[in-house]
Amino acid sequence: MVSLHPINILRVAGIVDGISLIALLFIAMPLKYYGDLPMAVTVVGALHGGIFVAYALSILFTQLRVQWHVGLSFLAFFVAFIPFGNFIFDLYLKKHQKRYHVKPFQKSWIVYMIIFFTFIDLFTQLPVISTFATSVGATAMVAGFIVGIYSLTNTFGNILSGVLTDRYGAFIVLVIGLFATSGSLMLYNFADNVQILVAVRFIHGFLGGLIVPAAFTLLANTTKKDKQGSQSAITGSFVGIAAIVGPAYSGIMANRLSVPFVFTSVAVVGVALAILTLLFLKATATKTVKEQKIRTPFQFNKGIIQSYSGAFFLMFSQGALAYLLPLHVESLGYSSRLSGTLMSMFGIVAVLIFILPTNRLFDKLHPAYSLIFGLSIIGCSQIFIGQMTTSSSLYGALALYGVGFAFLFPAINTLLVRSTTASIRGKAYGYFYAFFSLGVVVGSSGLGMLPLSIGGSFLFTGILLLVLASGVFFTTVNSMKLNKEEVNITGQEKTR
Template identity: 60%
Template sequence: MRRSPIDYLRIAGILDGTSLLTLLLIAMPLKYFADLPLAVTINGSIHGGIFLLYIGSILYAAIRIQWSISWSLAAVFVAFIPFGNFIFDVYLKKVKDRYPVKPFRMSWIIYSIIFFSFIDLFAQLPVMSTFAKSVGASAFIAGIVVGLYSFTNSFGNIASGILTDKIGPLSMMLFGLAATSASLFSYHFVDDPLTLLIVRSLHGFFGGLIVPAAFTLLANTTAHDKQGSKSAVTGSFVGIAAIIGPAFSGIMASKTSVPNVFTVIGALGVLLLVCSFLLRQVHVKKQEREASHVSFKWNRDVQKAFMGAFFLMFSQGALAYLLPLHVEALGYSSRMSGTLMSMFGIVAVFLFILPTNRVFNRVDPVYTMLIGVAVLAISQMLIGQMTTTLTLYLVMILYGIGFSSLFPSINTLLIQSTTPETRGQAYGYFYAFFSIGVVVGSSVLGFLRIGIAGGFMLTGVVLTGFFIVVLFDIRKRVKSKKISDFSMK
């Protein structure tokens, strides 16, 4: 008899509940009453691993069966209550037959690979500069080490785009996944600055091969009228990676080491590589598999998508550089910078996954892009003026709304203005603009030395300038269409 996803959830839940009880009733008394702290260390590590397995089983169940999100939230909640998993298991056993199993959608593997690529990126943020110094790098070399990933990543994006159209997105994505996982494992061999520079270069380049191929494969296997909402769902996985990545790497690096952080992410990459071979079942049209002889065209909409990608990440680079400085200058702890960044990510993820994402199927992406840019510009101008905790959080909520509007819009615009034969190359350039935008956003503001408030204001002005350019282009397009319609009459 074939097992239901709920069966796997029940098994993982019993294991999680048992490890929690042993931690609370055995390991902790041994630590505090028998002076054996190692018991908590061992049991805590085992419980942490089982909990991750349990979360994975919740996600698998949510994907495969027809139940409401409240069941998934309840499953997470009971994991923190002693005996909660056992009580929940009784209910799961009773209701198991009420929920039919849905066919597994291959798009979830692609989403997971996109998540892997971005958690790989975001996990580096809090640990790379300190890791560089730990192997003997100077402050100058450490700065190069941090930026080198994005620099070589842009070349990987372009190479992936060109090769995706020639050998197919699936083959390109599998190669990028394998090479990136190998480069993640290689951090264990780093013991001097030169080796670290080499590993960072390879890591950035190979990491750049994945995203254009993954987005191309997803776009080419999605119905035209669902592209907008699919782009929003994709954005939710990027947002989740942005929330989890820094916290995961910061905590794990402090408990173990930075190479171990990358080893865990590399292991996830290997697991996804194995799962990715299932994607060969996905129907891909012949013209998407064979080498393309259609030339890529830089039409107006493609250019707007590229500019949108650049300015979105320019805004992100400015935020990553200025927000910690602003929080520190106000006298708050550095932890608040992380929670503020998480706030905008959480808002964006909710807007991506809620029914609000359907608006991207119904509204011209140029207009939703305009809204996103305008909200980001206003947010950047306001952040530098905010001095209280409440107002900072409110502005970051506003920033999350702008991000959640702009990211799906530029993806949808790119898809609608390209063909499957050239979409890989388009995505290659698209994500190269992403990488360059981050570097420019942080480095230019650091070079200008115009102060924190001035940096936020300048970023807002730059985004406003882009808003005006797009607005005039839309008005010009509407005017040309009216003239064309009039002449046809």
Template identity: 55%
Template sequence: MGIHPIRFLRIMGLLDGLSLITLLFISMPLKYFADLPQFVTINGSIHGGIFILYLLAIAIVQLRIQWNIGWSFLAVLVAFIPFGNFVFDSKLKRMQPLLHIKPFPKQWLVYAIIFFSFFDLFVQLPIMSTYALSVGASTFIAGIVVGLYSFMNTFGNIFSGIYTDKIGAFRILVFGLFVSVASLLCYQLVDNTTVLLIVRCVHGFSSGFITPAAFTLLANMRAANEQGSGSAFTGSFVGIAAIVGPASSGILASKISVANVFSLVALYGLVLLIGLLLFLRKTQLPKREKKKTSETLHWNSNLLKAYGGAFFLMFSQGVLAYLLPIYVQDLGYGSRVAGTLLSVFGIVAVLIFILPTNKIFDYFNAQYTLLIGVLLMGIAQIGIGLTSEMTMLYGILALYGIGFAFLFPSINALLIEATTQEIRGKAYGYFYAFFSIGVVAGSSVLGALNLVGTPGFVFTGGILFTFCLVIIISLIKSNSSLLKVSRKENLHQS
């Protein structure tokens, strides 16, 4: 019998706590009071390596013990507090006999694949335009290189949706991961603009296969009464990718080549591909009765709201990515401030996704939470354009994060309500095609209209408010129809 995951976590936690204490109370004083900086270098490297193993131990516990994810976040938090690991260890020691190892949760592998898909996207944001220029592209071609990924993603999304329903999500995920990994490694071969454009086409198209298939697989694994909170929890991986991706690629690109950054992402994808083949090959979903006639996708009200929400969510994101760095620079701050502002929105959204607040989406009508999300994002967009005070901007970005957190699970829940398993793959294919189109439209529309600064944010807020009005009108019509049906039934009974 192997070591218990909690015991492994306790060992790594104590080592991490010990290395932190020696760093803070021995190595740091030696650096500043005895002019011996080499101790910080050595101790810091050891502490960094132990911390990575500690994070791995937390991940193993989360997968095998499957405790409340709040404990995992607490385990990470105490690692930054001197003596925190030792206090937490006493709690873990009492908990260990009560926590039993559970079967490997296959849905976590799908979560990891979703994280990979969005991490792959967000890693590109800070480095792709400069990388294109470095291989000889003009500024115009560099813009095409950046947008080409999302453009080709759209076609991949649609094909993925169609064939997920025909041959199953597993085969689509294998194909998408395999070709994505290969295309990421092909950046090593790029030495001119033509080769870069070809690689971008293949990369964008193949990556487009992953997300619809993964979301379809998760939706079909979940119980009907958990779709809202499940979609919210899934959204946390998108939010984490949005926080971690740009920061990690920016740091790595300053130390290694851009091609090597993509190769590291490819390595992560390869690990997932192996895991997919090992653990999900024989996954059985609930059996469905075979129908003689194939079901078609009906573009009903809920589905249209889901697609509209997907488009305007990413339209707003495209605007934010395009305008916020320029706006912050005009206010006299650097790119680091823009990055922290975007991190605030991501952190707030992720907290709502993973905390018990995600149960909101199981109890409330997804159309109402959709309306709240779009409304808050619209208010935040206008608020950004009308604010120059940095403290206020952080608060407004937090409000934007709340809106994002309400919007993302709502559109997923609406799509799931509007579809059956037979057509859900195709529905998700179109869904993420609208995502991809929205990203391109957000920045390109404002660029074409030459809207920067306050006018750009106000324009975007107005667009979101217009979509709010459409949702309200639809809700009024829907409630009116239900009221008429209810009156007719009452008259018939009387």
């Protein structure tokens, strides 16, 4: 039926969402602030929130069935935050609807959603877990331990996931990981004292670590070799969206309802994805297991070392940013709200590079050069952030950081895939994300132990990243020179 075409469903949902946004901004909010009727925002805001969820689901349904460029889905998402944006986007949909046809369901999108779920799980914790810890009786020092224990146990979960993925396949690890992580999220409803919360964080971190290595391994093993770069960019876009949406969602819902509700809602998504994995991914995962019968021992090589180094220092930089940026913003006299919008700036820039035609660069550009460029840009931006004193200059520095992140994330993933075989890729990704978790811990807590000012810490981080980029550059150039010399010698021997 034409009326049930995904584009038609999206258009209807978009129009309704646009109307509800206008009602919230131009009717309910004036009634609250000028008519002394705060209930208007409460009612219309709740209604708009429900409509927006339905609209977001219609975007996902359209992406899965029409399979248009993922950038259009992200555009459809972003216009929902702009007054009258939905109506303008609807004009585009009406004009171009005939070019989009319903296509067979692509199973890889389930894996993308699993990756999105994992990082939403991570990023929803950031604004609320420390305050939740203090609300159940934790001191500031204990609250810091409660925040950090997740990343610590997550490291061990990552490593175990890699071992199990290579031995039993990604499918079974994903199913167990999704159900187990969802169960651990539900445990927050019972965390009414410090001891229970510590235990829940320990369990949550460990079980949550099972998912990502298995998901990335399955995705890598089912992606064409010449598309690994752009595929990593698309994956990065889901990570970026999670970084933007997760903190905002948890901050709003925790304030309106409760922190356990936030984790419970994420758990519901995890259970739904576990069911989808059981229904649709078994055949795909079984095929990749059969292709992994010839096993080779895991060995470190140059590509793996570069990938792990990039992963560690990317998250070292992230940890440093999460620790230093709020302190820097506060020292300049700005409100804490600016820190959140600055973090969103880098995420938005990175996502735009991931989803626009610029993502084709990652298939053409050698990942080692993309790694060097990304590290250099992030290093420079860290130095700039520490020197900036105005909000506009800080936004510019964070936008530059987003460019570096956009080049670095696909590079380290592509390097890892090209440097491993399918039989050891699970273990390789397990170690990879262990370095991810360790980087956050060292970047946030390690810098706090150094006798440096805020600006000095930014400078130290930037110089460290630039030194690493220089080291990768010289080793890559020397390696290419050696390869060229070997080719020349081989050619000379053949002509004799």
